[in-house]
Amino acid sequence: IMSLFGEVPQATPVAVFKLSNDFKEDANPKKVNLGVGAYRTDEGQPWVLPVVKKVEKIIVADNSLNHEYLAILGLPEFRSSASKIALGEDSPAIQENRVGAVQCLGGTGALKMGAEFLRRWYNGNDNTKTPVYVSAPTWENHNAVFANAGFEDIRPYKYWDAEKRGLDLDGFLGDLESAPKHSIFVLHACAHNPTGTDPTHVEWMQVAEVMKRRKLFVFFDSAYQGFASGCLDKDAWAVRYFVTQGFEMFCAQSFSKNFGLYNERVGNLTIVARDSDNLKRVLSQMEKIVRVTWSNPPSQGARLVAITLNTPELFAEWWDNVKTMADRVLLMRASLQAKLQALETPGTWDHITQQIGMFSFTGLNPKQVEYMIKERSIYLMASGRINMCGLTTKNIDYVAESIHETVVNVQ
Amino acid sequence: MALLKSSKIISTVRVHPPLGALSIRASSWWSEVQMGPPDPILGVSEAYKRDTNPKKMNLGVGAYRDDQGKPYVLSCVRKAEAQIAAKKLDKEYLAIGGLGDFTKACAKLALGDNNEVIKSGRNITVQTISGTGSLRIGANFLSRFHTEARDVYLPKPSWGNHTPIFRDAGMQLKAYTYYDPKTCGFDFQGALNDISKIPEKSIIMLHACAHNPTGVDPRPEQWKEIANLVKKRNLLVFFDMAYQGFASGDIDRDAWAVRYFIEQGHNIVLSQSFAKNMGLYGERVGGFTVVCKDAEEAKRVESQLKILIRPIYSNPPMNGARIAATILNTPDLYKEWLGEVHGMANRIITMRELLVANLKKEGSTQNWQHVIDQIGMFCFTGLKPEQVARLTKEFSVYMTKDGRISMAGVTSGNVGYLAQGIHAVTK
Numbered sequence: 150i151m152s153l154f155g156e157v158p159q160a161t162p163v164a165v166f167k168l169s170n171d172f173k174e175d176a177n178p179k180k181v182n183l184g185v186g187a188y189r190t191d192e193g194q195p196w197v198l199p200v201v202k203k204v205e206k207i208i209v210a211d212n213s214l215n216h217e218y219l220a221i222l223g224l225p226e227f228r229s230s231a232s233k234i235a236l237g238e239d240s241p242a243i244q245e246n247r248v249g250a251v252q253c254l255g256g257t258g259a260l261k262m263g264a265e266f267l268r269r270w271y272n273g274n275d276n277t278k279t280p281v282y283v284s285a286p287t288w289e290n291h292n293a294v295f296a297n298a299g300f301e302d303i304r305p306y307k308y309w310d311a312e313k314r315g316l317d318l319d320g321f322l323g324d325l326e327s328a329p330k331h332s333i334f335v336l337h338a339c340a341h342n343p344t345g346t347d348p349t350h351v352e353w354m355q356v357a358e359v360m361k362r363r364k365l366f367v368f369f370d371s372a373y374q375g376f377a378s379g380c381l382d383k384d385a386w387a388v389r390y391f392v393t394q395g396f397e398m399f400c401a402q403s404f405s406k407n408f409g410l411y412n413e414r415v416g417n418l419t420i421v422a423r424d425s426d427n428l429k430r431v432l433s434q435m436e437k438i439v440r441v442t443w444s445n446p447p448s449q450g451a452r453l454v455a456i457t458l459n460t461p462e463l464f465a466e467w468w469d470n471v472k473t474m475a476d477r478v479l480l481m482r483a484s485l486q487a488k489l490q491a492l493e494t495p496g497t498w499d500h501i502t503q504q505i506g507m508f509s510f511t512g513l514n515p516k517q518v519e520y521m522i523k524e525r526s527i528y529l530m531a532s533g534r535i536n537m538c539g540l541t542t543k544n545i546d547y548v549a550e551s552i553h554e555t556v557v558n559v560q
Numbered sequence: 561m562a563l564l565k566s567s568k569i570i571s572t573v574r575v576h577p578p579l580g581a582l583s584i585r586a587s588s589w590w591s592e593v594q595m596g597p598p599d600p601i602l603g604v605s606e607a608y609k610r611d612t613n614p615k616k617m618n619l620g621v622g623a624y625r626d627d628q629g630k631p632y633v634l635s636c637v638r639k640a641e642a643q644i645a646a647k648k649l650d651k652e653y654l655a656i657g658g659l660g661d662f663t664k665a666c667a668k669l670a671l672g673d674n675n676e677v678i679k680s681g682r683n684i685t686v687q688t689i690s691g692t693g694s695l696r697i698g699a700n701f702l703s704r705f706h707t708e709a710r711d712v713y714l715p716k717p718s719w720g721n722h723t724p725i726f727r728d729a730g731m732q733l734k735a736y737t738y739y740d741p742k743t744c745g746f747d748f749q750g751a752l753n754d755i756s757k758i759p760e761k762s763i764i765m766l767h768a769c770a771h772n773p774t775g776v777d778p779r780p781e782q783w784k785e786i787a788n789l790v791k792k793r794n795l796l797v798f799f800d801m802a803y804q805g806f807a808s809g810d811i812d813r814d815a816w817a818v819r820y821f822i823e824q825g826h827n828i829v830l831s832q833s834f835a836k837n838m839g840l841y842g843e844r845v846g847g848f849t850v851v852c853k854d855a856e857e858a859k860r861v862e863s864q865l866k867i868l869i870r871p872i873y874s875n876p877p878m879n880g881a882r883i884a885a886t887i888l889n890t891p892d893l894y895k896e897w898l899g900e901v902h903g904m905a906n907r908i909i910t911m912r913e914l915l916v917a918n919l920k921k922e923g924s925t926q927n928w929q930h931v932i933d934q935i936g937m938f939c940f941t942g943l944k945p946e947q948v949a950r951l952t953k954e955f956s957v958y959m960t961k962d963g964r965i966s967m968a969g970v971t972s973g974n975v976g977y978l979a980q981g982i983h984a985v986t987k
Contacts, residue, residue, distance in 0.1 A: 157705050160863035166656065187652060195650035209645050213632040216880075217623060218841045221602060252875035253687065261872050270593045366589070397589050414880035423588035433596035440599055440721060443874065444692035448842035450881035463654045496752040531907035 165501065165530065180526035181544050183535040186342070186507050187411055188474050191541045196474070197411045214452070219445045221436045223252020223417075227451035230458035232418035234381060235338075235371060235388055235400050237354065242392050246425040251364040251435045252275070252446045256372045256403025257290060259418040260335075263368060263399040265297035265438045272331045277301050281394050282324065284308035286532060288342045291335055291370070297527040306334065309344045314500040314512055315376045316346050318355070327358040334360065338371035338400065339384040341508020343534035347377070347505055353387045367391055367398035367503050375407040377506045379475030381468065397422050404454050406507065407471050413450030448558040454495040474538075478507065481540040488549035494556055509535050513555065520559045565591040575799050592612055598977060600720050601960055608958040612713050615972055616956035618964040622937045623771070624904055624953075627971045632904070634839045635898040649882075656849075656866040656874045658687020662881040665888035666847035670815055670832055677822060680853035682863040686869070687876045690846040691802045691833030692721065697848050699729035700868045701861075706796060708761040714881065715765065717905040717962065719772045719800070722765065736764070739774045742940050744930030746776045760794040768801035768830075769814040770936020773964035777935055783817045785905070787824050802833040802968060807936045809905035811898060827851045834884050836937065837901050843880025868958060904968075908937065911970040918979030927985055939965050955981035 160283060168184040190196045208214060222228065228250035232245065242248050253259040268276045277299050285293045285305035295303050306328070307320025325334070336356075341347055360367060369388050375381045388400055404415040418435075422428040439445070457463045486501040501509055513521065513533040521527045527548060531534045540548060597607065602618030626632045656661065667678055667685040677683045688694035699712075712731045714722050715738030723733050736752030736758065758764060766786075771777055778786060790797060799818050808815045821828055827850075834845040848865070852858040869875070887893045916928045930938055943951065943963035951957045958976060959965045970978060 157857070157860045160867045169654055189916045195652050197648075197651055201651075205645065205806045209641060210939040216619070216840050216842050217631050217836075221599065254877065255875075257870075257874040258872070271589060273592075290870060290874065297868075297871040343657075410651055412875070414873060414877040415876070422590060427590040427593070430593045430595050431590050434593055436599065437596045437724075440602075440692075441725045442693070442696055443689035444721070445842070445844075447689070447835065447877040447880065450877065503898050519919050525743070 157479070163398065167237065168528050168530065171522075175526050175528075177526035179544075179547055180500075181528065181539055181548055183529040183539040183548075185274075185525060186406070186536050187538065188406065188409060188507070189538045189541070191477065192542075193539075193541050193544070196409055198467070200457055200463055200470050200472040201409060201453060203466070204453050204463060207456065208449075216448065219252070219448050219451070221439050221445050222250070222432060223446045224448065224455055225450040226459060227455040228252050228417060230455055231402055232419040233460065234374065235402055235417075235419050236384055236392060236421070237382065237385065237389055238460065240389065240392060241419050247422045247428050249420045249422070249428045249432050251432070251439065252422070253416040253418050253450055254343060254414040255405055255416040256401050257294065257416070258414065258443075259401035259403070259416040260291070260294045260370060261442070262418050262435060262438060263401055264300065265442075266435055267333060267366070267368075267399075268299045269438075270431075270434060271333070277367060280304055280329055280330055282306040282328060282334045284335070284337065284341070286343055287337075288370070295335075300541040301310065308341075309346065309510065310500070311512070314510070315503070316348055318348070318352055321348075322355060322359055325356065325363065325365065328363065328423065330364050331366065333366040333368055335368050335370055336372065336387070338369045338388050339386075340373035340377035340508070342506070342534055343371065343508050343530065345504030345506050345508045346500075346510070348387070350386060350390070353390060353522070357391055357396075361394060361396065367396045369398065369400040371400055372403040373406055373506050374402070375468070375471040376478075377477055378477070379472040381471070394423055397427075404450070408454055408457075408467070410450050410453065413453070414447060415450035415454055418428050478537045481508070481535045481537050481545065484542075484545050485537075485540060485549060489552060492549060492553045494535060494549075494553040496556060507536055507538055509537055509551070511535055513552070518554045520555050521551060525555070527551050576755060586895065604958050604960055609795050611956050611958070613956035615974075617958065617978060619959040619969040619978075621959060622836065622966045622968065624836060624839060624937070624968040625971065627907060627973070629969070629971050629973070632839055632963055634897065634933045636887050636893045636900060637720035637883055638837060639896070640883045640890070640893055643890075644882055644887055651878070653868060654687070654881075655879055656686075656875050657862065657871050658876045659847060659878065659881040659885055662845075662885035663847060665885055666832060667849055669811065669888060670804065670818055670830060670847075670849065671822065672812070672815070672819055674821070675819070676850055682852045682858050683849050684852065684858040684865065684866050685847050685849040686862070686882050688831075688846040688848045689833050689873065689876060690841075690844040691800070691831055692846075693727070693844065693876075694831035694833070694846040694848040695722070695725050695800065696729065696872075697865065697868060698831055699726045699731060701850070701865060702731045702763060702796070702829070703799075704868070705864065706761075706763065709759065709763065709796075711759070712763045712765060712798070713755075713758055713795075715767065715771070717773055718765065718767070720960075722800075727863040731763075734758075734762075736772075739776060739940065741942065744774075744776075744940060745933065746778055746782070748778065748782050752785065755786065755789050755793065755795075758793055758795060762795055763798055764790060764795045765798045765800060766817070768799045768804065768818050770803035770807035770938070772802065772936070773938050773960070774940040775934030775938045776940070777938050780816065780820075783820060784943065787821050787826065790821075791824065797821055799828055799830045801830060802935075803836055803896070803936050804832065805837040806905055809902040809909075811901070822851060827853065834880070836899070838887065839883055840883060842879045844877060845880035845884050908967045911967050911972075911975060912939065914972065914975045915967075915970060915979060918976050919983055922979050922983040924979075924983045924987065937966055937968050939967050941965055941982065943982070943986065950985045951981050954984070957981050
């Protein structure tokens with residue numbers, strides 16, 4: 150019989166996963182994986198947070214818990230405590246009952262739900278032509294999430310200045326000024342992926358002013374709260390500032406990194422609306438979208454996070470675990486920068502310590518990246534992005550030397 | 561408009577908010593967002609929760625209950641969880657297609673251990689967000705790659721969520737005759753007639769066993785004729801198997817139709833759910849399988865499924881899949897699971913018999929044979945919407961408008977009350 154799928158072409162693999170695969174198959178004992186964004190200990194191992202282990206035991210021992218369906222929008226105690234994490238416990242918007250949330254499958258799922266909702270309901274009933282702006286560069290899945298949700302016009306906004314290795318504020322503000330009214334902007338709440346470069350408070354205020362004036366939609370992607378500076382509140386400054394400015398907005402939260410719950414797919418789409426009536430209607434429509442996508446979200450991860458956030462001692466322990474991770478990253482940044490300076494590697498390397506979060510945009514070009522992979526078995530993204538968590542006290546010398554050798558020999 | 565007004569006010573009012581804030585507060589992005597109607601199935605549970613009648617019964621959503629009316633966590637699930645906890649595994653991302661140990665076992669469960677499809681590697685099975693997620697990925701895949709036809713033919717009636725899922729994926733929905741309200745059974749001739757008219761290459765949805773909502777399944781000889789006709793019409797078969805094991809109590813028996821179709825050369829697509837048969841509802845465990853021409857095609861299809869999955873949720877949740885894989889791959893747990901599924905199916909069969917016996921005791925003269933003939937979690941009572949409304953209002957018995965009840969919500973403790981109610985509204 151002729152196959153119905155005879156014409157289905159082989160798709161190119163998702164880059165970040167192919168990188169991990171290639172790393173796995175590399176036999177070089179000195180190999181280093183600076184690819185996929187997951188935290189690693191100084192032994193180069195995944196780290197299940199001590200507080201998570203504790204709460205898992207609590208869950209397993211609790212015979213009153215079962216595996217029943219969650220509500221369509223998810224576990225209520227998870228949704229509300231997660232939103233509090235983003236907006237602050239004393240957020241006036243929460244007190245005014247105009248904050249709601251949808252428990253989703255990871256940060257990706259939260260972005261997806263927000264995108265689907267916007268396409269149907271944001272500015273009229275058909276937003277397929279409404280422009281969606283994502284930073285240049287951005288997490289490579291942003292584009293696909295919005296395209297898949299039906300948006301036909303996805304554009305870059307200037308963000309990364311390759312020459313000065315920092316934020317292109319003028320370019321960013323310029324794109325905000327020239328974007329069609331009502332355009333949707335995806336903003337990284339902190340620890341920009343992949344550049345690690347965040348606007349300062351003053352710069353955020355400038356962004357907010359333009360967005361308010363030009364009626365642009367604020368869609369925050371918050372995947373690293375706590376992970377950037379080690380302080381949850383500090384990392385949420387931009388999100389909270391925008392709330393004080395009166396925006397109706399979305400914030401897609403991920404608990405993959407800050408809880409180390411990567412594979413349990415724990416995410417939350419926080420919705421800030423004008424008032425509780427608007428919020429209610431928005432949530433009712435979110436339910437419709439959830440129902441045709443996954444019906445209701447997975448319970449394990451949400452339970453874990455909810456118990457942690459709602460139990461003071463556990464919450465404190467979590468905050469501590471988060472700081473442990475952030476501190477190790479900061480240490481690796483400082484070490485790498487110091488070593489490159491000591492080696493007198495050509496170029497400036499201050500951006501390594503100025504950037505924040507899991508990732509660093511090294512500035513290595515594709516040829517140099519290829520050299521690192523092929524000649525030194527050091528795996529990083531073609532963009533020059535490295536995961537700081539892949540660095541350890543044991544491999545940092547090798548990595549620094551390799552960067553040095555690469556920069557000297559390959560242009 | 562608000563801006564104009566406030567500029568006029570400024571000169572006369574002493575205290576006023578900053579101009580910018582006033583114009584923002586004046587309107588909402590969401591003013592035109594309509595209130596969505598409650599989900600017809602899940603909405604039933606919400607209404608039930610609000611009811612204060614101590615005798616209330618929730619016969620809405622299909623979640624199994626034990627004879628005390630309590631959720632039932634399978635013993636093999638608890639054991640698997642303990643085993644997993646002891647292993648101290650990490651929480652690293654799964655691959656986009658999910659946990660390998662799970663997907664392999666999932667395919668084997670549906671197709672049979674020694675199935676030629678699995679041996680030749682010509683199936684691709686990905687882990688999905690339970691049955692809904694599986695259907696959605698399937699719908700997206702067909703929408704993108706099955707360009708020959710946009711039409712999906714559902715049995716009449718079908719699970720309420722099938723239509724919105726396929727529609728949202730860009731497909732058109734049509735129906736073929738299935739349920740005969742006169743007999744509360746299968747309208748075999750009606751089905752064949754309609755299927756014979758379905759345009760070639762269209763997609764036909766078949767419920768593998770324990771049809772939802774009717775509980776009416778074709779007999780093997782009827783399946784054979786359907787398979788033959790579907791082949792003649794050159795239709796793409798989409799099997800939805802959400803109740804394997806739950807229908808007859810026997811895993812292999814419930815998968816018979818799926819395996820028969822494959823044997824007959826249909827390269828089917830298949831959705832599986834472990835929500836009911838493993839009681840893993842909230843963990844969202846499911847699989848989506850495409851049976852391809854050969855292993856090479858399976859690889860191409862796999863790559864495209866990943867492209868579809870990534871922008872929705874990146875990769876699936878681990879917990880439930882790990883539990884399911886542990887059970888399926890550990891001989892004593894697997895054996896225990898088969899026993900427990902059998903137990904659940906048996907309790908339901910017993911409740912069916914009890915309900916009919918009680919209806920007779922109440923003095924009902926209606927023919928309730930279909931309650932016993934139907935199979936699986938659901939029973940299509942034959943009650944009309946007005947009767948359902950009365951049953952809910954007067955007896956606090958909650959069910960969907962179409963007269964469907966979840967037998968799983970019936971216990972030896974409440975079956976008498978249910979019979980009373982049904983008799984009262986149908987006499």
